[in-house]
Amino acid sequence: MLKRIAPIANRLRSLAPRRQAQAPKSPRVRRLSVPAALVAEDRLNIPVNERALEECEADLIRERGRFLVRQERWGDLAHAMRQAEAQRDSTQGGLPSVDLLAFGARADVVESVEQALTSESADDENLLLDGVMGFEAALQDHQGDPMIALVVALTHIDLGWAWRGQGWPEATPPRHERRANAHFDRARTLLSRQCGATLQSPALLAAGCAARAGGSDGALAVADEYETLIDLAPENPRHMRALGNHMLPRWFGSYGALELEARRTAVRTQFMWGAGGYAWVYFDAIVLDAGACARVDVPFFLDGLRDILRARPDQEMVNLLTAFCCVALPGGAGGNDPGRDNRARIAAAADWLIRDHLTEIHPLIWAHASDRFVNNLHVRSSRQFASRGRADALRCLSALFADEIRQGQRVTFTPDGLRLEAL
Template identity: 25%
Template sequence: MPLALRLVSNTLTIPAALARSVQRKRQRAEVLSVQRLSTEHLADRIALTVLTGHPDKKALAGPLNSAILEWSARDWPALGQRLGKLDRRRAALPSGARIAPAIAIELFRHIAGPETCRKLDRGQPVNEAELPDALFEPLLDCIVLAEPDPALHFLAAQLFLELGWARHGSDQTQDLTPDRLDAARTCFDTAHQILEEIAPQAPHSAYFAEVNYRVRAAEGSTMEDLFSLFTRWRRSDPTTLTPFAVHGLNMLPRWYGEADSVSSFANIAWAKTHEKMGAAAYAATYLSAMEVDPQIMLGMDVPAFREGLMDMMQHSDDPDVTCNAILRILWEVSADAHGLTGREATSLRRARCELRELFFYLVRHALGPVMPDVWAGRWTEAKILHAVAEAFEADIQAGHRVSIGLDGAKVLTT
């Protein structure tokens, strides 16, 4: 650019940049003024409809209690029949998670006991003395010596998958000792062998396909093999978004993928499913991955992602559960420096701002009852109230009241 033009350009750019800076500071001040309001004041301005308890936990309670009784009584025929029926029906919880594998996870936690589960929830490994392999041997004896329902093989494989991750600890491998890694691999290998033996009897089982994918991903695979396993899982359970979320997560560079792997897979997901599911699979792919690595947002088509989130709720058995789960992720990932330790690039800051705007949009146009147990973690009704309030800052500052309930959000101007 000629010098004269550069001078003119700079002369025009500096005031514009200054104006944008002033605007951003003013906007931050307005947000902070809402954030400074007490919970009592916000509760007076915003009326939330709050539902306590996680709908998944409520829906799972009956089948899980029966499964625990059957495990304790070693009533393998009844347990196998229960899981097999759930698998054939592709029975799901309100969140969309399939009931059969959900029972297996909770059954594992029941067997492990509360003290061990507290360690697991903190990402700490547990050894053989704390959680003996022998606790699971009765089921192994059953599938070896008898000819039980194939679902019991899937259960056994999933229990050893969970045991492997318990031996492994969190996914941060910097402090992973050889002993821990060997113990985890032994469990993953056991799970793999169980599935290999029963595979011919499970050509259409969604439960088998899910556990098989997760086991192979845990023990180590190739991108090509993992994609084949994903394809089988999706075909055996074509109405669920879970395969897209799980495979999208595995496509992160820290595991199986490269820099553009999540973006490429999201585009494939959209191409294969948009006629029946809209952009839901596209959004599900990114939603799980961005929570672990926010950098992948840079390859995301934001309008398609927003459309996909709405499609996820539309296709959900319980849109309110799905909406609450989505909002929690959007808020946390859009927070400053989520998932990063160093200086943040301007492009990523911009992506976070777009994500926060998307949070505001969904609060205003999709949120119904608030479910603190779905947000989970450190989220409380009060903390959710403060987050939601930012979506209505202009209305609050104008003196309006807001009601959020079964019919969505309404701004009351009188």
């Protein structure tokens, strides 16, 4: 098998043999640090969590998946993925370990193709296909193991998006769209041979939903598949967010279908999220689509935000919801915005989120929010990306507390809550 992926490995600096000889070490967790350059002449003080435990934990699991594939230990990878899913292992922030293992396993191949498509190697057929064909051979060697099939299918989905880019099919060059569709078709074929519902596998079901991006299914079929997935893994809000995105008119649904599925999801997940299921389904949809924002039930959505925090009061979640209100949602506004009033009413929730719940900044969450949570975003420098997120967060906080700062007060965030002090 090693010969099958050697052309890919030889093109990646990170595959040096001395790095393959041992399992990855756990990254160091950087503790909270106060920003070196404080806003408003030292009148705004908030700890900045440069490297949250959640991010370190996720990196470690991803690197485990990458390591096992580099060592040709496909059986060990499949076993680790099955065990992680059976036990519903996840990071502190709720990222399923099976998804992270699969992400790391395919990272080298996907990164190589993405690099080729942005360089002079875009016509090198060997470079574009050798890696994924090696994965296909590994699947044959392991008699169609469901977890290996999942990795191969997800690789094809990622490569489909690499060919399509961030545009829509009609805006994609014909050759690129043909390649994208071929990868999406292959992913659907692989996943059709595995029954995620029968295997009780949220990962397989989620991959099946993601593979629909290359198809033309109706709203009902898509919604039914998401319903099965969400009912199997209601603790994972990413599935509800993906459902909302796919219910938009630009994909498979309509504004009426989006509203219906949001309410149905809220009822089915009420035991865990309260009204939060409604907010999760609309979460990305109202950022991406002004029409959806114009139609969302604002009081229901805001109740959902409060219930989400009751279920998950950790700072990762507080930062996600706050960055959504401060950065992602306003950033989705256009020149002629039919959702302007609803957007403003929801964005105003940032006030109580910050004053009542925020105790530290997580820069990467804010940076992703400023890009409207795009999943296939290429980050060239994680340090610069985090720095941008930190700057966005501090600007939002400075604007919120502008009156207090002008009145000569110092705004300090502590683990016990917000403190305002006269200078």
